[in-house]
Amino acid sequence: MQLISPHDERELLSLLKQGNEQAFEKIYKSYSSRLFGNVFKMVKSETTTQEILQDVFIKIWNNRASIDLDKSFRSYLFRIAENKVYDFFRKASRDKKIQAQLFAAATEEYEHIETMIHRKENALLLKKAIDSLSPQRQQIFRLIKLDNKSYEEVSRQLGISVSTISDHIVKANKAIREFIFTHNDMTIIVFCLLFSSSK
Numbered sequence: 001m002q003l004i005s006p007h008d009e010r011e012l013l014s015l016l017k018q019g020n021e022q023a024f025e026k027i028y029k030s031y032s033s034r035l036f037g038n039v040f041k042m043v044k045s046e047t048t049t050q051e052i053l054q055d056v057f058i059k060i061w062n063n064r065a066s067i068d069l070d071k072s073f074r075s076y077l078f079r080i081a082e083n084k085v086y087d088f089f090r091k092a093s094r095d096k097k098i099q100a101q102l103f104a105a106a107t108e109e110y111e112h113i114e115t116m117i118h119r120k121e122n123a124l125l126l127k128k129a130i131d132s133l134s135p136q137r138q139q140i141f142r143l144i145k146l147d148n149k150s151y152e153e154v155s156r157q158l159g160i161s162v163s164t165i166s167d168h169i170v171k172a173n174k175a176i177r178e179f180i181f182t183h184n185d186m187t188i189i190v191f192c193l194l195f196s197s198s199k
Helices: 006-017 021-043 046-062 073-092 096-109 120-131 135-146 151-158 162-181 186-198
Strands: none
Touching: 006 021, 021 046, 021 073, 046 073, 120 135, 120 162, 135 151, 135 162, 151 162
């Protein structure tokens, strides 16, 4: 990765606006690694990341004349990338094969549900996911995750072992993740969660 000073970047962007390919190559080398890392965190696929990266820089080249030298190029570039990833997730919401790939990757990355618990916009969906659990598993999940009780406290309250509670929590997390990924356009919500955590 080649870092460019703000002054040099402005000069390169000025040349890029004029169609200078060498300036474009330097801009690419300066930003491609950082962009790759951010996009990969979201889509979990090197092939898809490379395709999105290619689309981003093709758009930069095609729209080079409209680049505003007085605004942050980095913000402009990452906004284009964000939109490209959003397009990918919209497509994924209609493609069962891509959904399966995303689910496999995200379940490895997203082992906990706490992030969703604290996001008001996901409260209704999370409630539906919890309601889909068996009555006992619902109760244990709510006591542990929502009421912030310890495993020992719940064990004493319900009269069941800590290991049984742990098993219920593991299975509840798995069931909730599966519910989330199979209802509505949840690939979009997962994208929002992953993107917000990657910045």
